[in-house]
Amino acid sequence: MANEKKPMTTPVKPWTFDDHTNSYIRRAASTGIYDIRGGGAKRRVPHFDDLLFLGASMSRYPLEGYREKCETKIKLGTRFAKNPIELDIPITIAGMSFGALSGQAKEAIGRGASAAGTSTTTGDGGMTPEERGHSTKLVYQYLPSRYGMNPNDLRKADAIEIVVGQGAKPGGGGMLLGQKISDRVAEMRNLPKGIDQRSACRHPDWTGPDDLEIKILELREITGWKIPIYVKIGGARPYFDTTLAIKAGADVVVLDGMQGGTAATQDVFIEHVGQPTLACIRPAVKALQELGMHRKVQLILSGGIRTGADVAKALALGADAVSIGTAALIALGDNDPKWEKEYNKLGTTAGAYDDWHEGQDPAGITTQDPELSARLDPELAGRRLENYLKVMTLEAQTIARACGKNHILNLEPEDLCALTIEAAAMAEIPLSGTNWIPGKTEI
Amino acid sequence: MEKIDLATSSLRELNERLQQQSEVTNEKQWEVVNPKGAHAIAVGLNAPLELLIKGSTGYYCAGMNQHAQITVQGSVGPGVCENMMSGSVFIEGDASQYAGATGHGGLLTIKGNAASRCGISMKGINIVVHGNIGHMSAFMGQSGNLVVLGNAGDALGDSLYEARLFIRGKVSSLGADCIEKEMRPEHREILQDLLTKSGADANVADFKRYGSARKLYNFDIDNAGDY
């Protein structure tokens, strides 16, 4: 007994102070500045994975796959615009700026989206001729910074998207760091090369919904009431924000939940501000329904859309379309393991690379470096995006047919059940195996 | 002279007729009567028209103007000439908030006073205010010139980039990273030219120039309190 080694418990690292937290503290202590990064929230929050479709049964007849039609065409902006946007698929490409993305990446997105019959969106920094030229339907963002905003481009747009907020940072502005400011980016933004370019968090010439109504009037007058006007909001108070956007005269509301990507924002903002995408939809749909505007003012949902199942679930909960940012970049080649050695050199690994603001993207997508961006072949990358969009559409159609729907927009909440109590409460869908919607019905 | 009466024509008819004029139009002279504070009057014009608005207007008068010369015989609401590209606009009365916001070019002259945030985020426009301007004017101003014959309110030129500010009167306070700068011959030339073009009776020697100290151009933790 005397010689026996005393038994010890295995060392325990605290849950509160795990390795990542400790590395965060060391980083903050050594640099004195918060972490800025791209991408969306990395923490797990209740999401579409926590919902399931029920499929058909005795009381619901499925449609024959490959034989019976399940339509996917949608129209956006039918409320006031003379020329609403007609799309073949209910998946659009979200606003991502030239500046954040290379010219090649923007071209690839235009090519892929157009081939798949959908729209793409400019971003903070204005409209480039490549993007306009390669996009059959282009939405022009109207942002607080107004970088590159001009009436000639406005008149070339197929729709205008007034950006009030983004899911990654509701209430936050933006920052394009000096190292990404090439001559061209600087010129488009009327600023000297190499300096940090801040994007304001509030619009310079309006505040609040009453002003927004007048701003929308002005934009309609400039564009002759021809093109739709979208209002994009971050997932903060979706019920009130949707209500106010509709009252201000929006044709389309774009709602971006907290998992939504960004080009560059403080990590603390991305992870701690805003509501999960899943929790944003029903309050927004309720606002539309209460004003008699559901399907009249269209709702585009974004923030963590990855698969055809996500698309189908978003539509079933009441959205008219979805929008993708991060997923589109991955389709082009972002975070591809084939660049692993280079990711390692940057101190990261494929799948985790998020320093999109630093301009050193090995895949040539989130950079302005001519050598890196030349790695992306816009035709090939565009083809990949087209394939991906088509796969998602086929998947959503497959689910819709199995639920007996001849149009993808006929999917409804009744087609779903929830896997967790949280998801049931957020999406207002009964917990699987029960009739229980927490907060709505008795157990 | 073409005349549009907003008592009998709609805003849409007004803007449509003005927007339809091409660069080479013969119908250059236009007059708008009974504006009665309506919003978005004469927005998105894209031809060298001479337009006289007889009365006061609401928000965003002359928004995104290109080429047109517009005179308002009255006062204007918020956001006059927002994002103006070119041309010139003359306001005989006062202007509300955000006058000339994000303007890229052209000349905006305000005979009276301008309220807060005059020239906010300006990107190349020239603005001459014969009276005073309110607080936070030229906030994040990127380029262009703001000339003020009267006084400026608090936090002038906060977070300024490369816009130049020429003030004759008192400045209540300067915003973060805005400092007084030396008036060099090239600045006197710019100022004299703008005074002449905007019909201002003032002496260049009475003005001070303010601009960016450029300390906040690249993030530095030691300046965190100023951001």
Ligand SMILES: Cc1cc2nc3c(=O)[nH]c(=O)nc-3n(C[C@H](O)[C@H](O)[C@H](O)COP(=O)(O)O)c2cc1C
């Ligand atoms: C690289 C990048 C740049 C972005 N730039 C903008 C922008 O300029 N304006 C904007 O409103 N949103 C911007 N976003 C947000 C997207 O429009 C969209 O809301 C978000 O990407 C949707 O979430 P997802 O990335 O999970 O698909 C950007 C996102 C990314 C990934």
